Amino acid sequence: MGNALFIVWRESLEAMLVVGVLYAWLARNAPERLRALWAGTAGGLALAGGLAYAIVSVQDELSGEAVEWFQTGALLLAAVLIAQMVLWMQKHGRHMKKSIEADVAAASEKAGGLGIALVAALAIGREGAETVIFLYGVGLEQGSALTTLSGAAIGLALAGLTAWAVSRGLRGLTYATFFRVTSLLLLMFGASLLVAGIDRLVGAGLLPALVDPLWDTSALLDDTSGLGKLLYAVLGYRAMPSLSLVLAYAAYWAVVFLVGRIGSAPAKPAMPMPARENGRG
Structure with missing residues (x-):
């Protein structure tokens, strides 16, 4: 439940x-066009719902190894999307408000209410699609649709409460702080989904284990109960990880670290133009 709650939150x-x-x-x-915002928001939610229905429908049509491949692909896709989303937010998050305002201003000028509805639908649809894919990955690991849906419902309520708290200006609680902390947690969760996907690939014989197990710490921290299960x-x-699993895990964090550093590096100032000398040019 915890992962589903966190993702939806x-x-x-x-x-x-x-x-x-x-x-x-x-x-x-343009207060007269607020109705278009709500129409677009509803449209975005409908797009996310359609994606959820499509994923479940496709899975129901598959059988045998095809289901395993589909689920493994979903786990790996979710891990990649999480990393991509967090790194994108790290680079563009501070300018997101200006970007959204520029998009809606241009859409309103060119297409009026329809343009506003499309901007809202695409923005909400993107967030909803990410949530659907992430929750599908969580469901594959937790194995209980009821637990996943319960966590999602609590996460939605908690998001509303958090938005209210931030709008009230509670001390120490800002969107910047929230996204900074939760981005790290999301990356950790993405690593967990990656590991689950690699486990399936190794188990199906589609990826060599290389060395299996590379080590065994089950006597110190078993991964089936208590703290080990949480981790x-x-x-x-x-x-008891395989060498392939350890290499994939290390590569994930190396890419996240390197891309994150490149994305957060300050832009180099433009070279100043040389001053003209008096009487020349």
Whole structure:
């Protein structure tokens, strides 16, 4: 339940932030088009719901090894999307408000209410699609749809409460702080999904284990109960990992670290033009 709760909490709050930015801009500049915002928001949620239905329908049509391949692909895709999303936010998050306002201003000028609805639908649809894929990965690991849905419902309620608290200006609670902390947790969760996917590939014989196990720490920290089970779900901890698994895990964090550093590096200032000398040019 915990992973589903966290995913929906994080993604729902981001969606609420997008809606809040759009609402504030429209309230100032085009209050008569606020209805288009709500229509677009509903459309985005419908797109996410359609994706969820499509994923479940495809899985129901598959059988045998095809189901295993589909689920393994979903786990790996979710891990990649999480890393991509966090790194994108790290680079562009501080400018997201201006970008959204620029998009809605251009859409409003060119296509009126329809343009506003499309901007909202695409923004909410993207957040919803990410949430659907992440929750599908969580469900594969937890194995209980009821547990996943319960965690999602609590996460949605918690997102609303967090948005209210931030809007009230509670001390120490800001969107910047929230996204900074939760981004790290999301990356940890992404690593966990990656490990689950690699485990399946090794188990199916599609990826060589190389050395299996590379070590055995089950006597110190078993991954089937207590703290070990929590680390299993959150960090991808394995008491008896294969060499392939360790290499994939290390590569994931190396890429995240390197891309994150490149993305957060300050831009180099432009070279100043040489001053003209008096009487020349």
